[in-house]
Amino acid sequence: MTTIWRLLALCLLVLPLALAEPASAQQSRPGDAATVPAGEMQMFQQLQGNVEGRVSIPDQRAGMLIQPGGKQWRDFWRDTSPWVGGIAIGGMFVLLALFYLIKGRIPIEGGRSGETITRFGPIDRFAHWLTATTFIVLAITGLNIAYGRAILMPLIGPEAFAAFSEVGKLAHNYLSFPFVLGIVLMFVLWVKDNLPSRLDAEWFSAGGGFFTHRHVHARRFNGGQKLIFWSVVILGLAISATGYILMFPFTVTDLAGMQLSHVIHSVLSVILIAIILAHIYIGSLGMEGAFDAMGSGEVDLNWAEAHHDLWAEEQRAKGHVHSPHGRQAVPAE
Numbered sequence: 001m002t003t004i005w006r007l008l009a010l011c012l013l014v015l016p017l018a019l020a021e022p023a024s025a026q027q028s029r030p031g032d033a034a035t036v037p038a039g040e041m042q043m044f045q046q047l048q049g050n051v052e053g054r055v056s057i058p059d060q061r062a063g064m065l066i067q068p069g070g071k072q073w074r075d076f077w078r079d080t081s082p083w084v085g086g087i088a089i090g091g092m093f094v095l096l097a098l099f100y101l102i103k104g105r106i107p108i109e110g111g112r113s114g115e116t117i118t119r120f121g122p123i124d125r126f127a128h129w130l131t132a133t134t135f136i137v138l139a140i141t142g143l144n145i146a147y148g149r150a151i152l153m154p155l156i157g158p159e160a161f162a163a164f165s166e167v168g169k170l171a172h173n174y175l176s177f178p179f180v181l182g183i184v185l186m187f188v189l190w191v192k193d194n195l196p197s198r199l200d201a202e203w204f205s206a207g208g209g210f211f212t213h214r215h216v217h218a219r220r221f222n223g224g225q226k227l228i229f230w231s232v233v234i235l236g237l238a239i240s241a242t243g244y245i246l247m248f249p250f251t252v253t254d255l256a257g258m259q260l261s262h263v264i265h266s267v268l269s270v271i272l273i274a275i276i277l278a279h280i281y282i283g284s285l286g287m288e289g290a291f292d293a294m295g296s297g298e299v300d301l302n303w304a305e306a307h308h309d310l311w312a313e314e315q316r317a318k319g320h321v322h323s324p325h326g327r328q329a330v331p332a333e
Contacts, residue, residue, distance in 0.1 A: 070255075070259070072259075073259040073262065073263065076263055077146075081146060081266060082147070082150075084266070084267055084270055085143070085146065085147060085270045088270040088271055088273070088274040089143075089270055089273055089274050089277070091274070092274040092275075092277045092278060093277065095278075096277065096278065096281045096286075099281075099286070100281075100285065100286065103210065103211075105285065105286060105287065105288055106210070106286060106287040106288060107288050108288050108289045108300060108302050108303045108306065109302060109306045110302045111302065112289070112300045112302060112303075113300055113301045113302045114300075114323075114324040115300070115301040115321050115322060115323055115324065116298040116299060116300055116301060116321070116322045117298065117299055117301060117304050117312065117315045117316075117320055117321055117322070118297055118298055118320060118322075119292075119293040119297060119298065119299045119304070120293055120294060120297045121297060122297070123185075123189065124189055124190075124297075125294055125297055126185075127182055127185035127186045127189055128182075128186065128294050129294070130178055130179075130181065130182035130185070131179060131182030131183055131185075131186060131232070131236075132182075134175045134176075134178050134179040134182060135179060135236075135276065137171055137172075137175050138171075138172055138175055138176065138179060139269070139273050139276075140168070141168035141169070141171055141172040142172060142266075142269055143273075144164070144165060144168050145165070145168070145169070145172070146266060148161060148164075148165060149161070152164075173247055176240060176243055176244070176247075179236070179240065180236075180237070180240050183232060183233055183236045183237060183240075186229070186232070186233070187233055190221070190229060193219070193220045193221050194221050194225075194226045194229045194230065196226065197219075199217055199218060199219065199222075199223070199310075200222070200223035200226060201223070202216065202217065202223075203216050203217075203218060203222050203223035203224065204223050204224075208222065208223070208224050215306075215309070217309055217310055218307060218308045218309065218310060218311070219308065219310045219311045219314075220308060220311045221308075222307065222308065224282075228275065228276075228279050231272060231275050232272070232276075235268050235271065235272045235275075236272065238264070238268055239265055239268050239269050239272065242261040242262070242264050242265035242268070243265055245257070245258060245261040246258060246261060246262060246265065288303075289303035290303075298322070301321055
């Protein structure tokens with residue numbers, strides 16, 4: 001099984017190549033400097049603002065004749081966006097694959113003790129999985145909107161791609177609401193345990209103890225987990241806000257503001273996807289016993305003492321350690 005996972009990790013090293021634009025597609029396309037007459041290109045370069053005309057219909061936006069910002073927006077999606085997605089998401093896959101090939105799965109020090117501690121209750125796990133499942137769907141459908149035409153459509157055909165994209169767009173819009181609800185719930189439940197502290201600096205300076213045998217102290221959440229928490233809260237809410245600007249066009253901003261929101265939405269999304277990939281890796285394949293925290297809610301005592309020793313001491317003192325026979329351990333005197 002270990003060999004299979006290592007082969008899979010090796011395969012992931014070449015994933016960024018899938019996000020690279022084919023060489024044939026990099027030839028002259030409509031809108032390239034090579035295909036635009038010199039006089040028209042010079043005019044675009046000299047324009048400092050929008051060119052608008054007069055219309056007799058109520059919607060005055062129809063009077064927009066030329067908007068130079070639209071070309072910048074198009075150039076971003078055509079030329080810059082593939083690189084942003086490839087570096088952020090593909091680069092994270094490469095780093096995680098290399099980390100697994102070099103480090104392997106982090107075992108529980110001393111093996112499983114059989115004694116457990118309740119790490120997350122039902123409400124905690126509900127908030128986590130509500131946010132996690134909706135985010136996964138939002139990430140997949142969002143990536144399809146951005147890169148599906150170039151990557152997915154050649155694989156499944158235009159008809160299947162159109163059907164998938166139509167369903168994906170609906171899911172992307174409507175699942176954004178429970179995603180925000182999940183973020184709010186997690187913030188209310190965990191913010192008090194995710195405030196920065198001196199221990200976080202020590203955790204980062206030691207690299208979380210992943211590359212050395214140095215034991216790093218931590219309470220309920222260590223520095224890395226706090227980084228994930230605040231990334232989800234801040235980036236998640238910013239992504240949601242810019243997404244709602246796009247869902248309800250011209251409600252709070254003009255066309256230029258929507259174009260800027262679109263760019264911010266996409267850049268922050270691929271950054272958060274890359275961060276969550278690392279979170280998923282550590283919580284599943286990367287570390288033995290980590291998935292139990294959000295699976296059953298119960299973690300092994302040895303795992304807790306290795307990664308959250310100060311929190312484990314507090315739980316032991318309160319008598320929250322459970323024996324293999326279902327009996328609670330006696331609180332420490």
